[in-house]
Amino acid sequence: MTLKHLHAAIATLLLSFSALAADPFDDKFRQLDELLPTPGAIRTASGAPGNAYWQQRADYKLRATLDEAARSISGAGTVTYHNNSPDTLSYLWVQLDQNMFRADSDNRKIATVPSREAWASTREADGLKFEAMRFNLESRGFDGGFNIKSVKTGDGQPLRHVINKTMMRIDLPQPMKPGARFSFSMEWSFKVAELNVLGRRSGFERFNEQDKNDLFEIAQWYPRMAAYYDAAGWQNKQYLGDGEFTLEFGDYDIELTVPADHIVASTGELQNPGSVLSAAQRERLIQARSASKPVIIVTQAEAELAEKSRSTATRTWHFKAKNVRDFAWASSRKFIWDAQGYKNGATDVMAMSYYPKEGNPLWEKYSTQAIVHTIDQYNKYSFDYPYPTAISVNGPVGGMEYPMISFNGPRPTKDKKTGEITYSKQTKYGLISVIIHEVGHNYFPMIVNSDERQWTWMDEGINSFVQYLAEQAWEEEYPRSRSEPRAIVDYMRSKNQVPIMTNSESVLQRGNNAYAKPATALNILRETVLGRELFDFAFREYAQRWKFKRPTPSDFFRTMEDASGTDLDWFWRGWFYTTDAVDVSVDGISEYGVSSKNPEIEKAWRKAQKDAEPVSLTNQRNKGMARRVEAHPELKDFYNENGDFTVTNKDRNKYNETIETLEPWEKALLAQGKHLYLVDFSNIGGLVTPLVLEIELKSGKKYIERIPAEVWRYSSKKITKLIVTDEPMVGLVQDPYWETADTDVSNNAWPRKITPSRVELFKTERGTNDLMKDFRTPLKGKNEKKDATPAPKAAQ
Template structure:
């Protein structure tokens, strides 16, 4: 409609960054390694057509010069409102679209302690806002979008901004800036301090002509706003070197995005974070380690976003537990806000704050392309011998009776005359008893053995525990905790969690002792798919059948007959 929407970023020379660990960061931006910048204070004047609305990093300093009295009143009301307040209405924006101002206005913004400045300007903008205040955060969440963004943007954008800040504050630190902005325009998703550019719009329904949106569009918009607003924390404040390590901002932020998405509603369709969602990538061949320079990363989405996000979720849910992980992660965010951490700083802080040695975890997930594939290779069953001959010989007889009868004995039965049957005088004590008969000698030996035992040792013999030696193989190479779901003969199930340190003496094969009160009938490793195990077919004992589907295809002859029938029907239609 010849009404342009401008999104302006990377528009002025910025200082090269210098930091203690590596000195000057002078790598050029060639596509994937984004930014590493210094903090500064900005006082910016933007002169635009008088009918334009401007969104920018920082706080507006001269609202009286650029907004109407009604707009200023709405803006003031928005700070304490319980839902978004429209500052520039759709009717006002549509009126702006129909005119072409011949005069200019200058908008002035100030921003303190930020590492960049971006802005957007258009006469098309609808503008809504809502304040959010809690603990150390006092922020005005604002959205700028054209009418083409509704009804989607007016319903979700500002709400998603506030939700992001509320959730990220829990796990990192209180949002320190005065504004947070989401702008709808040509850029699908890009982040700058206090302002982000986000795509996603409704489409016209072919039948009604009304604007509507799909499920993917709705959740795609919410997710991209969470992600881009979330970048204010990582790397806008925890100022990691994106030019060197993409995962330190994209991966950490994708992990935080996953937590925020899950807090939006039940069964939120998150793309990244769940271990089961990374399996296909983890077993693929075209990989490089996460700890690869940004410009040399392959499969950027999987490598820099999904894999580190999944790794942190596994660390939180399976390795450390939520309480310990959340404490350590918050310690990292707070120690390194407005500073420039390296990967080693993140690794060390997580270990220091959690009090846990995690070198095996960082090595596997971040420095290799190994994957999790633990195989249950075999199980040996044992029970504790009671030494009581009455019990032990009965147990041996029961085991003997389970053995198959030999073919020779089967064929001799009833067909081979026996001498002792025709001469009963040949039978003696040994014909009346077998090897499983308990003798007085057995009883005396047992009583002598009991006399040498302490009370706790006698009790141990009576407990009747079942012992299983379970062999595990590390097929994928990535060390992981074991999560074992054990099913007993009574139907009872329970989960036993074994830390990854069980692999420390042999990272390829281990044997674990499982002790149960009753016979074990089944065992499954990683029953909830929480470790990104790439092959679940070898996770169970006994092995489970793998369900799949077959598709039936017609033969060439069947296809020829089908086409002939189809062509015959076409001829009838023509007639």
């Protein structure tokens, strides 16, 4: 490179060379305007609620009775609906989620069984085949669903209502104008499903024949007002089982009548402890309020005593809850109960756990501690927990959340030989993680009230991300879980994907799509794209803005950009609207040194390059042969003594003349002795990403150079970047810490690195008669939700 062209060449290189192909220009950085709704006075362009924001409200005064013998619930009560919208409503929609358990429900009709290949398989498929058979047969025979006995006005007049599967329309006697409220009463009953058979988010657990006790976890137990909001109107999508719930905030006044020897865990605060608790239990609750560790309210001995008797009397537990979007409860005579108060800032909460003896010793050691830890950590990243209680219940539901209460599954196991109760490392951390996850749902979506029936990722993905932050604060080397970029690469490589921005009921691989991928995206956004300071400020701003309100995806995207001061449309588009993956290849490196024009330096450099060339085979074999000039020295002259790399006076004079003509910046550049490298990158995966380059120099020094994703703005497929170093570069690695979820790290280094692995030297046993065994596709798990630790939702 000559000095004459140096200035222009460096200017061009610093812009990053783009190898533009003949393909049409794919602008990965175009704005999301064509995908996001137009902002306005309700939802602003900054992502905040506008001055015209509104949301509906529904208050409930209900009573319910648990018939333990019949395993059924009957209920009645009044709903007061507040029309805070600018619209006049002529009817109301109500969710009847229990109707999913009807034998003729869409959920049952659309249920499928394992594939034909799975049925043909052997032992590995036996469990799935049995489960599928049992589920289909039991669901056909179970008489589930709501029996709506009456729907009446406040003065007792029947209201016309139409049931459409899992939804019920109530026709109003007079249209509801903006600002109006309307009260109506209902009576209903339903049979409680056995959760381990029919699955989902509510049901009873049947214990062994010697025990003869049940444990009830009750949710979706009353007809619930559907949400009506500006972005969707009535959210009356049918409940098929995966898309969860979209509900309105309100106050609840609930009376629950259960067997007199039952203990009840519930959303809200207990109003009548004197009627349902002993004096000793009430005193223990007072102690727990200021305790430094959990206090046992109902001991294991007391619970075991209750298990052996069965009261024929009943007691009514009275609870109230303010400004919640739902209400759930659990009831059993088997419950051990412990509690601990936690107070910090505006948070003043009783953390409480309810579990049968089968949960010990694991539950008494970890459950309430995990609740307190969750609230402490989530407060840092969002807002102070505003409710008076936070509860974890052990029962048949693997993991499910409701305001102030969550149902969580892992238990120890009993060794069949020794009878010893033990738990594995996976069970221990599975319990801690699922409690963090489900209690964390109080923040997302129980308070930041996103539409779960439409966008699963807005509650599951965001919550899984904060769960990951809380897990890291539990202990060093906490077992790897969702949000780690390296944990999502197998899914990102797969063809069986849909974009994150897919309706909840159409998501494939729910755990990967709605939990892990969005959580990983947010982790990358925090660690690699924005940095922790900018991200944490923006994320907390989102939580604060939308606390007790209903955000949409666009509100989240816009708030994160607004509060961080960063255009992230490329990030949302790639991670949330496509199935592209990160796969950046380092294709090659060329070195370009700056010529000093000093003949002493340049000729020495060329000689070194010449000396570094391999000696040809011919020259190797000719070494030592007789040469004529050696036998006749008189044949040698000036050129034999001075070769191509000899510096002459003519060279020196020319150099001095050149130096006098240089600009100061050119002289400074020559004096620095920089090394210039052109590095070629290919975006094979399609998802643009920042470049994280580990550069290794000849001295052994390594350093990181971070380049924003906008480096791909002119060409999303191939770019060339200029790297300038103080000494020779001997190696370069893209994404050395595996922080971008690059799906193929074998092409990330230059020079290429050998990939270590293992080859199995011993053949595994195989059947001698089954010649087609090796050609069958390995059986996949039946249900994504069963997979992984933690398992955030109930099985099936």
